[in-house]
Amino acid sequence: MRILTAAVCDRAVRAPDGKLDLHGVFHDLYAPGFPARQDRMTLALTLEWDRRDEGRHAFRIDLRDPEGRPSLTVEGESEVTPAPAGRPPPRTPLVMPLENVVFPTPGRYEFEVKCKGHVMPGPTLSLVKVREEDSAGDGPP
Numbered sequence: 001m002r003i004l005t006a007a008v009c010d011r012a013v014r015a016p017d018g019k020l021d022l023h024g025v026f027h028d029l030y031a032p033g034f035p036a037r038q039d040r041m042t043l044a045l046t047l048e049w050d051r052r053d054e055g056r057h058a059f060r061i062d063l064r065d066p067e068g069r070p071s072l073t074v075e076g077e078s079e080v081t082p083a084p085a086g087r088p089p090p091r092t093p094l095v096m097p098l099e100n101v102v103f104p105t106p107g108r109y110e111f112e113v114k115c116k117g118h119v120m121p122g123p124t125l126s127l128v129k130v131r132e133e134d135s136a137g138d139g140p141p
Helices: 132-136
Strands: 002-014 020-025 028-031 036-048 055-064 070-080 091-103 107-115 118-129
Touching (some): 002 091, 002 107, 020 036, 028 036, 036 107, 036 118, 070 091
Antiparallel strands (some): 002 020, 036 091, 107 118
């Protein structure tokens, strides 16, 4: 198995045609102080399964702080139906809205996906401390 899509964004939508539409993808967050809180963000992932995978598979996603400690955990399951020969392997798009996420310190935060004994890196976020007067505008100082 592997991760095909991995992003943190403002929102993501699973379209009826099977596409995953990502809106407002970002990699950095700026805060005047810590701990910092992000009101809303969305984690979007697409897991691609091995052809022999079938049935229900549990997964766990940890957001690790700069010291490697989990600061947020999401757990779930996916029902995998094998793909017919000549078709792409089975895939699971995941759209996970996250609210009131607290970041204790500045630094690099990494999502880590665990499933079927595999540990795979997901998207990363850099949390940057800015001066209070710099935080009034949108985006980086």
